[in-house]
Amino acid sequence: MGERFLWRLIATAREQSGPDTLAGVRRLLEEEAAPEVIRFHRELVGVHRRARGWDLLAAFGTLPGAGGIAGFADAISWLVLRGRRDFRRVLADPDELASWAVEPGEIAAAAGLLRAAPERLLPPHDPEEDRRVFEEAIRQALGVAEPAGPPPGEPLQTDRESLRRRYPRLVARYGLAAPDLMPGQR
Numbered sequence: 001m002g003e004r005f006l007w008r009l010i011a012t013a014r015e016q017s018g019p020d021t022l023a024g025v026r027r028l029l030e031e032e033a034a035p036e037v038i039r040f041h042r043e044l045v046g047v048h049r050r051a052r053g054w055d056l057l058a059a060f061g062t063l064p065g066a067g068g069i070a071g072f073a074d075a076i077s078w079l080v081l082r083g084r085r086d087f088r089r090v091l092a093d094p095d096e097l098a099s100w101a102v103e104p105g106e107i108a109a110a111a112g113l114l115r116a117a118p119e120r121l122l123p124p125h126d127p128e129e130d131r132r133v134f135e136e137a138i139r140q141a142l143g144v145a146e147p148a149g150p151p152p153g154e155p156l157q158t159d160r161e162s163l164r165r166r167y168p169r170l171v172a173r174y175g176l177a178a179p180d181l182m183p184g185q186r
Contacts, residue, residue: 005036006043007084014083021081022112029120041117044080048114051076051091054156055166059094062163062170065104069150078110098169 017024029037060066060075079087089096164171
């Protein structure tokens with residue numbers, strides 16, 4: 001799978017940083033040479049692409065503060081920061097998300113994971129104009145984890161009853177705020 005470096009770095013950050021795993025990831029990336037930072041980001045992009053599907057999006061749609069399609073990348077980053085084991089469990093069965101208490105804002109706080117490597121690669125004291133040029137070059141070199149818009153494939157039914165059947169533990173724990181979590185979807 002080629003994700004060993006990513007998961008090892010996440011595990012070390014969790015051990016060393018406790019609940020602020022993202023700060024630990026940033027600190028560890030500061031200690032790495034540029035090729036390893038690039039490797040981390042490319043592995044992270046691969047993990048994000050693998051997780052990007054309607055089943056996981058609909059499951060995250062039941063969580064407080066997950067943000068639907070607009071917040072899907074943040075939700076995947078939040079899951080990645082939980083570690084390899086939890087990530088795999090949830091990909092196999094998204095209803096496993098019910099195993100954890102998720103506070104509003106917790107998922108949005110994970111947004112910085114996708115920016116951690118690009119920010120680490122930026123020169124420290126560039127004037128603003130040069131910084132934009134570097135940011136664009138880094139984005140092009142590293143790739144983008146989340147294409148705009150919904151995941152590929154056929155959308156799931158997201159009415160209340162379909163979600164109750166598909167994610168019984170999630171719905172029991174978090175309920176449903178609206179009958180249709182993703183308007184316009186079947």
